[in-house]
Amino acid sequence: xxxxxxxxxxxxxxxxxxxxxxxxxxxxxxxxxxxxxxxxxxxxxxxxxxxxxxxxxxxxxxxxxxxxxxxxxxxxxxxxxxxxxxxxxxxxxxxxxxxxxxxxxxxxxxxxxxxxxxxxxxxxxxxxxxxxxxxxxxxxxxxxxxxxxxxxxxxxxxxxxxxxxxxxxxxxxxxxxxxxxxxxxxxxxxxxxxxxxxxxxxxxxxxxxxxxxxxxxxxxxxxxxxxxxxxxxxxxxxxxxxxxxxx
Numbered sequence: 001x002x003x004x005x006x007x008x009x010x011x012x013x014x015x016x017x018x019x020x021x022x023x024x025x026x027x028x029x030x031x032x033x034x035x036x037x038x039x040x041x042x043x044x045x046x047x048x049x050x051x052x053x054x055x056x057x058x059x060x061x062x063x064x065x066x067x068x069x070x071x072x073x074x075x076x077x078x079x080x081x082x083x084x085x086x087x088x089x090x091x092x093x094x095x096x097x098x099x100x101x102x103x104x105x106x107x108x109x110x111x112x113x114x115x116x117x118x119x120x121x122x123x124x125x126x127x128x129x130x131x132x133x134x135x136x137x138x139x140x141x142x143x144x145x146x147x148x149x150x151x152x153x154x155x156x157x158x159x160x161x162x163x164x165x166x167x168x169x170x171x172x173x174x175x176x177x178x179x180x181x182x183x184x185x186x187x188x189x190x191x192x193x194x195x196x197x198x199x200x201x202x203x204x205x206x207x208x209x210x211x212x213x214x215x216x217x218x219x220x221x222x223x224x225x226x227x228x229x230x231x232x233x234x235x236x237x238x239x240x241x242x243x244x245x246x247x
Contacts, residue, residue: 001027003097017064038068042143044151044201045184047192050157053130057081058187059123059141069114073121074144076104076202081125088121104202106144122187134209136163140171142201149201154182154192162210163193171200221246 005019010020020029040163041064049056073235077084079100086094090112099106107120123141143149153172157163168174175197197207223244228237 001025002029004197006215007206008189032087036067038070039066040064040143040146040148041069042146042149043152043181044141044143044149044198045180045187046141046151046153046198047188048153048155049137049158049188050136050155050161050163050207052161053128055127055130055136055138057125057127057141060184061121061123061141061143062184063115063119063121063143063146065116065119069116071111071114073104073109073111073119075107075109075121075123076142076144077107077123077125078127078139079103080127081105082128086121086122086123086124088119090115103141104142109160130209134211136207136209138205138207140198140201140203140205149198151201151207152184152198153194153198154180154188155194155207156188156190156192157170157209159213160214162212163206164208164210165194167206168196169203169205171198171203172205173199218247 001024002020002022005021007014007017007019010019043062043064046059047058049058061075074097075086079102084094084096084107086109088109090130092110092112094107094109097106097108138153138155140153152175154177155163155165156241173196175195177191177195179197180195223246225244226242228240228242232238
């Protein structure tokens with residue numbers, strides 16, 4: 001007493017929906033239910049901020065979870081990752097599972113409920129110290145147990161540091177900062193010195209850190225100075241200085 005329809009003819013765009021037209025008053029429809037595994041895709045941006053004595057890494061992992069819900073996410077980070085923090089909705093705990101191979105270690109992010117659909121996760125950690133030869137190896141953050149991971153890598157340097165990439169591995173391809181989707185750039189608003197598209201998420205990128213000396217400055221002429229001070233009842237003084245300088 002029924003016939004199957006294309007759900008799009010009813011304005012239904014959701015995947016996995018089946019639609020039927022009723023042909024008579026007395027109808028019946030028998031379903032066979034099959035449990036399937038989740039299908040998970042991840043879009044990512046890994047931002048490496050190289051500073052004096054440490055590297056700050058901020059990573060965006062945008063999950064798309066289909067077919068079935070999950071209540072745990074697994075992420076592999078370098079074993080020397082310090083001050084690891086996971087940020088996202090309904091996170092109850094995150095722990096290092098002990099599944100390490102000397103290079104990468106697996107972290108489990110526990111959720112308070114099962115998630116289906118879009119789930120944004122942000123991972124932050126830092127690495128302390130740069131080798132005396134100024135060599136640096138940047139390892140990719142990978143989402144473990146997913147069907148597909150694609151994304152980007154950005155590298156920037158702070159202060160008097162410069163990061164040079166002598167050779168790009170086959171797992172990465174040079175790209176322009178402007179080609180990275182704006183939704184993934186929420187970890188930083190500063191344009192990167194280097195940007196790559198990720199072909200294989202598990203990568204090691206060798207880089208060289210160059211320290212520039214301070215350039216000698218020429219004398220400048222101070223044209224005007226304004227001081228604006230405010231004193232409180234408990235004798236605390238706050239002063240704003242505005243200075244006009246002609247270099």
